[in-house]
Amino acid sequence: MQTKRSLHDNCAWSALLEDHSSFRSARKRLMATYILHRLIQTIVLLFLLSIILFALVNLASGGPLSAYGGRRIRPERVELLKRQFGLDQPLPIQYIYWLAGNDWIQVDTNGDGIKDEYGTRKGILRGDFGFSYRTREPVLQEIGLRLPNTITLMSITMLTALVIAIPIGIYSAIKQYSIFDLFATTFSFAGQAVPEFWLGLLLILIFYAWLKNPWTGEPLLPPGGMSSLDSVAPWRHSLSDRLSHLVLPVLTGALGWIAWYSRFLRSSLLEILPLNYLKSARARGLSERRVIFRHVLSNAMIPIVTLIALDLPYIFTGAVLIETIFAWPGMGRLYYQAAVERDYPLLMAVLIIGAAFIILCNLIADVLYAYLDPRVRYE
Amino acid sequence: MVADTGYDALVMELVMLGMTDIDPNGNVFVELATELPNLDNEGVVLNDDGTMSVTWKMRNDVQWQDDKPVTADDVLFTWNAISNPDTGSWIPGSDYINSVEKIDQYSFVVNYNTIYPGYLTQFGGEQVVIWPAHYCDIEQGFVSWDCGRAPLSNGPYVLSEWVEGDHMTFTKNETFYLADKPEIDKVIVQIIPEDTVRKTMMLQGDADIDMWINVNTARDLEGSDVAKVSLSPSDRWVMRLFMNQAAKGTTDPAATPHPILSDVSVRQAIRMAVDVDTINTEIFYGLATPTWTEFFRPPYQCEIPRPAFNPEASKVMLEEAGWKDTDADGVRECSGCTTGAPEGYKMEMEFITYAEFGEPLELTQQLIAEMLGNIGIEMNITVVEGSVLWDLAENGGIEQSGNFDIDLWDDGYAGVDPTDYVWETYSQEAIQPGGGWNIVRWDNPVVDMFIDESYTLDEGVRKETFCAIGEFINEEVPIIHLFTVPNADAYSARIEGVQSSVNDLVTWNITDWKIK
Numbered sequence: 001m002q003t004k005r006s007l008h009d010n011c012a013w014s015a016l017l018e019d020h021s022s023f024r025s026a027r028k029r030l031m032a033t034y035i036l037h038r039l040i041q042t043i044v045l046l047f048l049l050s051i052i053l054f055a056l057v058n059l060a061s062g063g064p065l066s067a068y069g070g071r072r073i074r075p076e077r078v079e080l081l082k083r084q085f086g087l088d089q090p091l092p093i094q095y096i097y098w099l100a101g102n103d104w105i106q107v108d109t110n111g112d113g114i115k116d117e118y119g120t121r122k123g124i125l126r127g128d129f130g131f132s133y134r135t136r137e138p139v140l141q142e143i144g145l146r147l148p149n150t151i152t153l154m155s156i157t158m159l160t161a162l163v164i165a166i167p168i169g170i171y172s173a174i175k176q177y178s179i180f181d182l183f184a185t186t187f188s189f190a191g192q193a194v195p196e197f198w199l200g201l202l203l204i205l206i207f208y209a210w211l212k213n214p215w216t217g218e219p220l221l222p223p224g225g226m227s228s229l230d231s232v233a234p235w236r237h238s239l240s241d242r243l244s245h246l247v248l249p250v251l252t253g254a255l256g257w258i259a260w261y262s263r264f265l266r267s268s269l270l271e272i273l274p275l276n277y278l279k280s281a282r283a284r285g286l287s288e289r290r291v292i293f294r295h296v297l298s299n300a301m302i303p304i305v306t307l308i309a310l311d312l313p314y315i316f317t318g319a320v321l322i323e324t325i326f327a328w329p330g331m332g333r334l335y336y337q338a339a340v341e342r343d344y345p346l347l348m349a350v351l352i353i354g355a356a357f358i359i360l361c362n363l364i365a366d367v368l369y370a371y372l373d374p375r376v377r378y379e
Numbered sequence: 380m381v382a383d384t385g386y387d388a389l390v391m392e393l394v395m396l397g398m399t400d401i402d403p404n405g406n407v408f409v410e411l412a413t414e415l416p417n418l419d420n421e422g423v424v425l426n427d428d429g430t431m432s433v434t435w436k437m438r439n440d441v442q443w444q445d446d447k448p449v450t451a452d453d454v455l456f457t458w459n460a461i462s463n464p465d466t467g468s469w470i471p472g473s474d475y476i477n478s479v480e481k482i483d484q485y486s487f488v489v490n491y492n493t494i495y496p497g498y499l500t501q502f503g504g505e506q507v508v509i510w511p512a513h514y515c516d517i518e519q520g521f522v523s524w525d526c527g528r529a530p531l532s533n534g535p536y537v538l539s540e541w542v543e544g545d546h547m548t549f550t551k552n553e554t555f556y557l558a559d560k561p562e563i564d565k566v567i568v569q570i571i572p573e574d575t576v577r578k579t580m581m582l583q584g585d586a587d588i589d590m591w592i593n594v595n596t597a598r599d600l601e602g603s604d605v606a607k608v609s610l611s612p613s614d615r616w617v618m619r620l621f622m623n624q625a626a627k628g629t630t631d632p633a634a635t636p637h638p639i640l641s642d643v644s645v646r647q648a649i650r651m652a653v654d655v656d657t658i659n660t661e662i663f664y665g666l667a668t669p670t671w672t673e674f675f676r677p678p679y680q681c682e683i684p685r686p687a688f689n690p691e692a693s694k695v696m697l698e699e700a701g702w703k704d705t706d707a708d709g710v711r712e713c714s715g716c717t718t719g720a721p722e723g724y725k726m727e728m729e730f731i732t733y734a735e736f737g738e739p740l741e742l743t744q745q746l747i748a749e750m751l752g753n754i755g756i757e758m759n760i761t762v763v764e765g766s767v768l769w770d771l772a773e774n775g776g777i778e779q780s781g782n783f784d785i786d787l788w789d790d791g792y793a794g795v796d797p798t799d800y801v802w803e804t805y806s807q808e809a810i811q812p813g814g815g816w817n818i819v820r821w822d823n824p825v826v827d828m829f830i831d832e833s834y835t836l837d838e839g840v841r842k843e844t845f846c847a848i849g850e851f852i853n854e855e856v857p858i859i860h861l862f863t864v865p866n867a868d869a870y871s872a873r874i875e876g877v878q879s880s881v882n883d884l885v886t887w888n889i890t891d892w893k894i895k
């Protein structure tokens with residue numbers, strides 16, 4: 001039998017639940033609208049960005065013809081290459097062709113000044129990023145060859161960094177000023193200060209040149225590449241071979257992230273640990289482990305998740321130094337080569353795709369932040 | 380092992396053959412040709428109208444890897460693909476060709492519209508190979524056809540795998556025309572961008588060849604039992620100072636002479652103030668060779684006396700030229716100079732080099748600036764990317780637009796024929812932006828006359844002409860030639876027969892390599 005009080009409570013609860021439910025659905029609607037707005041903004045932003053990047057890339061000193069032709073390029077060859085690369089058109093026309101293609105307009109294909117044939121380019125709006133000046137291969141094909149390598153390397157690097165950084169951050173915060181904390185703090189500063197190229201070369205020296213496998217006498221770890229070459233190792237492409245090639249680049253890349261994430265998590269936890277709601281949780285008899293994992297971490301992780309989301313683009317854009325030192329054929333090296341050789345189509349594709357990833361990951365970060373922290377409002 | 384650039388040339392070198400190639404000493408040797416055409420064997424005919432025809436005879440025992448013969452049809456196909464105005468490319472001397480005609484299955488004739496001394500490497504050397512007519516798709520065009528990435532071999536190796544940015548695997552071509560060659564069954568080219576890592580791998584014995592090593596690596600490998608260094612017997616790249624004779628930012632030396640460098644005495648004084656031997660010892664560990672003329676290597680070696688290093692005489696020469704340090708600040712000013720510079724004009728110039736060469740060149744630049752500082756010339760150092768230094772004038776290329784005082788970089792002619800190189804470096808026609816590479820804007824009508832005379836097949840006349848041009852360069856110093864750095868490649872001690880070359884990749888004789 002329900003008492004008057006319980007009836008009243010039930011009514012209050014159902015009203016509260018109804019409020020909460022309508023609040024949640026309103027919040028969902030707001031979120032959907034917010035994401036839609038951000039996506040529209042993203043398209044506009046990418047369009048404006050493409051104009052700026054195209055202008056910057058093309059107007060920067062040095063051009064593809066000098067890089068392509070070496071130190072001396074004969075005028076005859078200049079004319080030919082300009083026509084083949086589409087550089088004989090004014091910059092705004094080049095941009096329009098890059099964006100929307102030229103298969104809808106007649107162009108001069110043989111340099112006689114007469115527009116004789118329809119162009120062959122479809123433009124990036126129809127998925128045609130053009131051909132690399134250097135290899136003459138489709139740009140997307142070049143990127144397609146490198147992107148999986150970078151995703152493999154960088155995602156494992158990030159995962160490794162998180163797996164190591166989170167326990168370090170938690171333990172450092174709980175045991176503030178302990179020997180472990182001091183050690184972790186020192187490591188963190190060192191990790192952020194050590195240049196990647198120096199660390200990478202040092203690791204190669206230690207694990208490749210100095211330390212040997214006691215059974216085979218071979219170097220403990222390979223110095224670079226994604227897998228062993230078949231004349232050296234017939235077991236090439238095996239999982240262990242692949243993993244052995246990942247160890248040094250992952251260690252080099254992860255160190256900075258470990259330092260950064262652990263430091264950030266420690267600070268975040270130290271802000272939360274003295275709060276009253278934790279005292280009440282402990283007063284209710286919850287174990288310290290439960291307090292930390294249930295009540296502290298869930299709140300402390302909010303800024304970390306945002307940070308990770310903002311770092312996600314690295315998984316796609318790669319790391320130039322690490323890929324160079326460890327001969328990893330990824331996006332970072334591709335980008336660097338394209339920039340040095342002024343390979344405009346390749347450079348533009350890497351920049352635009354990279355920018356799209358960054359914008360997308362920012363959006364994910366914002367949405368995640370709002371999702372994890374109900375105090376954040378969508379406006 | 381190779382770095383991140385230039386490795387695609389290995390495909391042409393290991394997989395494809397040309398009509399001829401060039402050895403490290405500059406001698407042209409036959410590949411697909413049976414003999415080198417010349418006037419004596421009537422392979423070359425000079426016509427009365429000043430044109431010439433060259434008849435090539437081909438080996439009849441060379442096959443593509445699919446067992447089809449390599450014939451004159453393939454040469455004509457290659458020429459047609461290269462010379463296509465839409466999808467072709469540009470190769471040296473291609474402007475001089477009127478037509479290429481097939482005579483029979485294994486011979487063809489090249490008709491030139493002038494006398495072209497470089498004809499021997501027209502379809503060979505480091506730039507041209509013969510492509511299979513039955514395999515490559517002409518519709519795709521020479522520059523972008525698929526057979527460039529998956530070539531059909533007629534050379535010693537077959538490209539069996541190409542993992543972009545990682546490695547290439549070459550396996551022995553079983554149909555190669557030389558019996559029992561190559562002796563090495565498989566060659567794997569690994570792309571390792573970082574010099575230090577490549578050097579470490581050589582020292583660990585994990586690699587057999589490191590192509591194009593720098594002087595630091597060459598020095599570090601000295602005395603190693605595992606890795607050796609091969610230096611090219613002749614050099615090609617001459618490090619040089621380009622001295623602009625037109626005012627910075629202009630291209631007409633007569634209308635706008637350079638306020639300092641248009642005086643030949645100043646240029647000679649600068650040459651006397653640069654201590655090449657010290658640069659060699661301190662920066663290049665003695666691996667460089669002092670070089671003071673354009674014509675220092677076979678077949679055109681000229682007896683030009685080495686200029687003296689004498690900073691005191693240099694100072695006297697500058698004083699006499701009207702450049703004196705009137706305010707005692709260590710930098711000379713115009714005080715009666717004859718270049719048209721106003722009185723009091725400071726002897727201060729921008730000194731540019733390019734970044735890609737690396738630390739040794741930047742140190743060289745600093746040392747030269749210090750040496751010139753010692754005689755009262757202030758040099759403001761700038762380091763730029765090569766693509767900025769050498770770009771077209773319309774894109775703001777520094778040299779083409781004349782926007783420099785003194786530049787420092789290494790240059791030289793490919794192969795064994797300097798004719799075109801000399802024309803585009805020193806002729807009056809090559810002064811204007813886009814016309815050539817007379818970036819120092821040196822205008823000497825007598826030299827132009829000699830350059831015209833060098834377009835002959837008479838070797839005696841050619842040598843005389845080049846040496847006469849060499850004398851003029853020595854006298855008027857439009858460019859100061861400093862030293863050459865040999866091409867260097869590292870190889871493992873277990874490989875025999877490796878010989879570095881400036882005329883080709885180190886793999887030019889890979890069919891003769893052996894593993895001990």
